[in-house]
Amino acid sequence: MSRIAAFGGAYANPYAVRAMLADAKRRGCERIFCLGDLGGFGAEVEALWPLLEEWGVQCIAGNYDVAIGRGDPDCGCGYADERDNHYAQIIYDYTRAHTSPLFAAWMRELPLELRETIDGADVHMVHGSPLEINDFLWESLDDEELRLRLADSEAEVLLCTHTGIPWQRRIDDRLVVNVGAVGRPANDGRRETWYAVIDLAEDAARAELVPVAYDWRAQASSMRAVGLPEPFVETIETGWWTTCLEVVPPRERARGRFHVYRETLQALIPEGEGLTDAPAAPTAADEERPVCELLGTAVFPARLWVYTNFHCNLACAYCVVASSPQASRRSLGLGRFKALVDEALVEGFREIYLTGGEPFLERDIVLMLDYASERLPTVVLTNAMLAASWRRWPAASGWWCRPRWTGRERRLTTPGVGQGPLRGRSMASRGRARLGCHCGWRRPRRRPTETRSSRCGRCWPSWESSVRTSPCGRWWAGGSQPGRAVPSNSARSWSHRR
Numbered sequence: 001m002s003r004i005a006a007f008g009g010a011y012a013n014p015y016a017v018r019a020m021l022a023d024a025k026r027r028g029c030e031r032i033f034c035l036g037d038l039g040g041f042g043a044e045v046e047a048l049w050p051l052l053e054e055w056g057v058q059c060i061a062g063n064y065d066v067a068i069g070r071g072d073p074d075c076g077c078g079y080a081d082e083r084d085n086h087y088a089q090i091i092y093d094y095t096r097a098h099t100s101p102l103f104a105a106w107m108r109e110l111p112l113e114l115r116e117t118i119d120g121a122d123v124h125m126v127h128g129s130p131l132e133i134n135d136f137l138w139e140s141l142d143d144e145e146l147r148l149r150l151a152d153s154e155a156e157v158l159l160c161t162h163t164g165i166p167w168q169r170r171i172d173d174r175l176v177v178n179v180g181a182v183g184r185p186a187n188d189g190r191r192e193t194w195y196a197v198i199d200l201a202e203d204a205a206r207a208e209l210v211p212v213a214y215d216w217r218a219q220a221s222s223m224r225a226v227g228l229p230e231p232f233v234e235t236i237e238t239g240w241w242t243t244c245l246e247v248v249p250p251r252e253r254a255r256g257r258f259h260v261y262r263e264t265l266q267a268l269i270p271e272g273e274g275l276t277d278a279p280a281a282p283t284a285a286d287e288e289r290p291v292c293e294l295l296g297t298a299v300f301p302a303r304l305w306v307y308t309n310f311h312c313n314l315a316c317a318y319c320v321v322a323s324s325p326q327a328s329r330r331s332l333g334l335g336r337f338k339a340l341v342d343e344a345l346v347e348g349f350r351e352i353y354l355t356g357g358e359p360f361l362e363r364d365i366v367l368m369l370d371y372a373s374e375r376l377p378t379v380v381l382t383n384a385m386l387a388a389s390w391r392r393w394p395a396a397s398g399w400w401c402r403p404r405w406t407g408r409e410r411r412l413t414t415p416g417v418g419q420g421p422l423r424g425r426s427m428a429s430r431g432r433a434r435l436g437c438h439c440g441w442r443r444p445r446r447r448p449t450e451t452r453s454s455r456c457g458r459c460w461p462s463w464e465s466s467v468r469t470s471p472c473g474r475w476w477a478g479g480s481q482p483g484r485a486v487p488s489n490s491a492r493s494w495s496h497r498r
């Protein structure tokens with residue numbers, strides 16, 4: 001069996017590369033491979049060359065090395081977004097200006113891939129993918145997409161980098177390892193960077209992704225000393241990516257702290273509304289950072305939606321989750337619900353919304369609402385048909401979720417569907433709970449028809465206007481039972497899209 005190490009994305013970070021090389025030797029790696037991208041991000045690209053020579057590292061070229069070697073005008077990273085390209089260009093121009101002609105010529109001679117049988121294992125090393133040097137092999141690619149990307153290589157072990165986030169997967173008896181980047185953290189909130197140790201033998205390859213602890217302070221001060229943008233340095237100091245996020249797929253991006261460029265978010269928010277519903281005002285550092293969080297903004301409220309169960313006492317024809325009395329219960333249960341609420345608190349959620357099915361068919365719904373509302377503002381969506389039989393009213397704020405009651409739906413659903421919610425509402429108004437109306441309830445007409453104000457919020461296309469023009473678009477409270485803080489109007493207008 002042979003043990004090798006593979007790293008990529010050195011990104012002009014000699015401090016991390018030196019620590020990684022020493023770690024690989026300590027772990028008994030007989031050979032060390034670099035999968036390319038020596039420059040980019042850091043300040044000391046030239047310092048890598050002696051390290052590679054001293055430790056006998058075998059290199060292939062990344063797109064960065066090809067571009068520097070040829071003197072291209074840009075790095076060829078493969079970004080599609082102009083803001084990603086803007087930040088990539090800043091560091092590319094710096095790197096090109098600080099790479100000696102000799103080192104650039106050395107890069108020019110690097111092979112674009114390596115294919116070798118090591119101890120019986122057929123190993124293929126590329127920078128991006130077997131298709132393209134700047135292809136992004138993300139973990140979120142499904143097996144079919146991955147197979148397509150690997151079609152040009154039948155090697156048992158494929159090693160790649162380029163995305164900067166490490167992962168490994170077995171697919172069709174092949175081992176695919178993205179070794180991550182050793183020069184920049186992996187957008188995981190850790191300052192450590194990553195490389196891979198691979199044990200190779202015939203039919204028995206296995207890999208370990210290894211974090212590299214190194215002198216990140218030295219790297220940060222070397223970047224500051226030459227005036228590289230502060231958001232780049234912040235990534236080294238915090239482990240979160242602050243630029244070039246648009247290229248990152250949703251699943252990977254969601255794991256990071258920042259999700260979109262600030263200007264993207266601003267463009268999505270209606271004029272006059274704030275960027276965030278968080279109480280804290282952005283700090284000077286926030287303003288300097290080109291990206292921001294999505295969770296907790298008016299576009300993406302920090303709200304956890306929980307489906308308590310999937311069955312319902314009704315069977316509305318338009319039900320988006322196909323609930324009915326016959327639907328499988330798929331009950332969440334009190335224990336799991338409490339764990340979710342606890343997790344939501346830790347993750348920074350600020351509201352909890354319960355829906356179903358009809359939540360009040362869930363056995364422990366009142367206990368659930370009590371548990372949630374003691375910790376976070378809590379809203380439950382209900383058709384209110386069962387209000388008369390609730391054993392006790394929960395302390396949580398709640399909204400009615402009235403089924404529509406046009407003639408067509410009445411035939412398709414339980415007879416008298418329109419009357420139950422009204423009965424429940426009037427019980428509540430007599431003092432048993434603090435509740436609110438979300439869909440513009442007003443005194444029923446003698447012959448109810450589907451008007452804008454009597455529509456349930458499920459009439460999605462008209463929902464916004466329904467809320468804003470509702471004659472009773474306000475909260476009303478009944479009795480002395482304590483209620484939670486009433487969610488904001490903006491929260492309300494998003495609440496019913498389930």
Ligand code: SF4
Pocket residue numbers: 312313314315316318319320321322323324356357358383401403
């Ligand atoms: S009341 Fe709501 S959950 Fe129940 S069937 Fe109708 S739309 Fe679905």
